[in-house]
Amino acid sequence: MAVGEYERTLEETPTWAVAVVCFVLVLVSIFVEHIIHIIGKWLKNKHKRALYEALEKIKGGTDKP
Template identity: 45%
Template sequence: MAGGGTTLEYTPTWVVALVCSVIVSISFGVERLLHRAGKHFRKNDQKQLFRGITKDQRR
């Protein structure tokens, strides 16, 4: 970093924990969104969209 900002060594533990918690929360939210989108796509028979958000590459 230019300017000699604070390093992780001097960052308070609660700040590190907060940032990690935010990242984990966003990850869970995105996973939940993809799960609900997949259920919606299967329910409405939109196979191509469902296949696009899953690893299923079968034709």
């Protein structure tokens, strides 16, 4: 950091800016989850069982004991 530069802390950051960043992160998360769901439906319809099971393992779901 250069001499004389000022670093803003989280306490000094406006609440609206923190809220916007959190909102964007939630939106991106929901979007990615929706895309993964669509890919899973497509794999099921195309009878790609192995790829579908791999996708389920990536998601963390367990369909077999």
